[in-house]
Amino acid sequence: MGRYLAFFLLVIGTLGYSQETKGLNDLQELKALVVNAQTDQPMESVHVVNLNQVVGTITNEKGEFNLTAKVNDTLFFTFLGFKSQKIRVSNDMFKFKNTKIALTELAYALEEVIVRPYSLTGYLEIDVKNLPLNNAFQYSISGLSFGYEGGSKNPSAVTKVLGAILNPADLLRNLFGKKPNQMRKLRQMKEDDQIRNLLASKFDRETLTELLQVEKIDINDILTNCNYSKSFISTANDLQILDAISSCYEEFKILNRKN
Structure with a gap:
């Protein structure tokens, strides 16, 4: 009798564990x-x-x-x-x-709006001196007739410019290679109508960064090195950004296979 009772308790325990495991692993x-x-x-x-x-x-x-x-x-x-x-x-x-x-609702704090950030006199010679200077550095390369804007002066700026010009495939490989599993989700995102509708109404990149598990700066780097303009990057909605990244990723995979 004791053996049958022990066997019965073992079966019940196994079934319970099976049901619990199924709940954890199944959709x-x-x-x-x-x-x-x-x-x-x-x-x-x-x-x-x-x-x-x-x-x-x-x-x-x-x-x-x-x-x-x-x-x-x-x-x-x-x-x-x-x-x-x-x-x-x-x-x-x-x-x-x-x-x-x-x-939770967000609390918006209104900041002071400065209508006239510069004190202009109307005299060109004086006003030109009061306007701020563009501190972005331009880098020229021998043999090319145009320069490249590298942003603020720092050692990595020149390296970034040269990398984008001389070896764009390697640059994209480094960017896409950070999150290969997340990039594979691009097709799934494009096929879900609810996600597409959500991204079409968004401009903050927040949902997109959560889905792809990348930083906003990574998104900007990807699109910049896929020859998208700064205007597009700053004004496009999140769905347009998603489609642009997806198109760039497909081109990168083709280029990567050829190499």
Whole structure:
């Protein structure tokens, strides 16, 4: 009798462990509610992105959302005028359907606006002396009829300019090589309509940097070395930036295979 009891307890324990492991490793439907932290009122049209699975959704009029996720996935919440927030998915979020995620409003402090930053007299000879000088350094290379702007004077500026001109493939390899796994997510991002709609309304690069796990300066470096203009980089929405990075990455892979 004791043997049968021990065997029975072992089977029950194994089944319980199996169910727990399945919950941790399998994609499940996650349901939760987003509320305003100050008023506890539900928030409609909050963008929710699963950074691991690269899928997105928005909350309904009751502040509710459904999203596929695994335990330990990271959810990223964004809404205009509120602080963005990242939440790690726990097993309890699947067990209890009334999980609340609270977003906090941003406090905007208005700064003094200077309408006339320079004291101009109307006399050209005097006003020219009062205008600030451009401190960006230009680097010329023998044999080329034009120079390159290298920004502030520092030892790495010349190296960066030379690297971009003489070996752009290596420069891109270093940039893309930092996060190869994240760059592979580019196609997934382009195929998810919710993420595309979210990025089309964004200009701050915040969601894009979270999805790609790169810094804003890396995005600028990638686009600059793929011959995108400063005007495009500074004015394009996040979806246009995503498409530009994706196009550049595809060209880089072709160039890399040839080498």
